[in-house]
Amino acid sequence: MKNALRIGVLCVLLVLLAFPIFAAGGQEEGTAKKVGILMPTKSLQRWNQDGQYLKSKLEAKGYKVDLQYANNQVATQVSQLENLVTAGNKILVIASIDSTALKGALAQAKSEGCLVIAYDRLIMDTENVDYYATFDNYKVGTLQGNFIVEELGLKSGKGPYNLEVFGGSPDDNNAYLFNQGAMDQLQPYIDKGQLVINSGQTEMSVIAISAWKAEGAQARMDNLLTAYYADKKVDVVLSPNDSLAQGIVASLKSAGYGTASKPYPVLTGQDCDKINVKMMINGEQSMSVFKDTRTLAERVVTMVSEIGEGKKVTVNDTESYDNNVKVVPSFLCDPVFADKNNYKELLIDSGYYTIDEIM
Structure with a gap:
């Protein structure tokens, strides 16, 4: 037993x-x-x-x-x-x-x-x-704002330049961090009059583009150019990401930008999408934050x-x-920024893209 x-x-x-x-x-x-x-x-x-x-x-x-x-x-x-x-x-x-x-x-x-x-x-x-994994989103905006400061020579007193500001989707918490990071760098120069926002539009409730849609950014840029830039040109556009930058560039092209007499403004972005890397190479977009x-x-x-x-x-x-x-x-x-000077090292040499994908 x-x-x-x-x-x-x-x-x-x-x-x-x-x-x-x-x-x-x-x-x-x-x-x-x-x-x-x-x-x-x-x-x-x-x-x-x-x-x-x-x-x-x-x-x-x-x-x-x-x-x-x-x-x-x-x-x-x-x-x-x-x-x-x-x-x-x-x-x-x-x-x-x-x-x-x-x-x-x-x-x-x-x-x-x-x-x-x-x-x-x-x-x-x-x-x-329980957990959150992301890039330093405030730093993304900081990189965009600092790029504008350096590109325009604002620290040495250059200006005034005409600036317009775009925001990301209002239901995305990151959009507010991108905006804050960038505007913290740009606001001192706005206060000094070196950057002039002719539309006066800076609040996220006004500048935000729903769902990060390129067509939404294009429509808003169309309206800005018609209402505020009939007799002047925009010198710099803060775009928080690449899809918005695509829409902004489409609007600028339609308004005759991209010529010797009317060059593209300094334009930021984020994500280094393939089409936007091509835009950087072609001089249509100035930079993109690489995450x-x-x-x-x-x-x-x-x-x-x-x-x-x-x-x-x-x-x-x-x-x-x-x-x-x-x-x-x-x-x-940590994010970093890419432009026409370093995109090859960051994106091609690292194996993120092949050269055929962006040329």
Whole structure:
């Protein structure tokens, strides 16, 4: 009887050893290796790059990855998030469309034991976001503002120059950080009269372009040129990203810019999209802030791996990113700027693009 009991206990132990129930962090092993990734849209080059790079790197580490794009439709992204939770994805990487629209779905995710990494866009107004991975967004704006200062020789007293300012999508928290970083550099020269904003438009409620759409920037630039520049020219345009810069350049071309007598203004951007690198080479755009998406994706892969292995997640900022409910532990990657003088070193020599892709 005792031998039979011992054999029974031994069989139970062998079964438990053969089928481990829990992995690191208390998650079931099957679900601990499932990662859901939500990206906003395929209409912008960078989100395609980010999503595919994350997917390939995580799959190489043995994760099962469900990557979805929402075509910039908030309701679609909410539904996708709910479906990822239902499907048992316990680690979620989310680049939100509307930074405040996911609260309900994230509460459900937390109740199911999910951990959430906000990807490059801080998710606002909820406690149910665990980590944030991004570039230093204030520094992005600082790089743009400083480029304008240096390019125009403002420190040596040059001017006045006519400036117009564009803002990013009003539902993206990063747009406000980009704007603040840039305007902190430019405001002293506005106050001195070296930079003149003929439209007087600087408030985000006026200058913001919904969904970062090029056509929205083109329409606003058309209106500015018609209303304020019929008898003068614009010398510099602060554009927070490349999609807006594309729209701005289209408007400027239609207004006759790009000639010896009416050269393109100094124009900033961000993301180093292929078409915008070509625009820099052609003299249509002056610079773009380069955020190497490989760097950000690699950091998120590391964070996911740390979560999956039950390790402490590495962050380098625990003070800056308050989402109105909590300060979200963050990892900030460093951006740099590219222009016609250094694009080859940054973008070609590093393997980010081939020369054929941008020529």
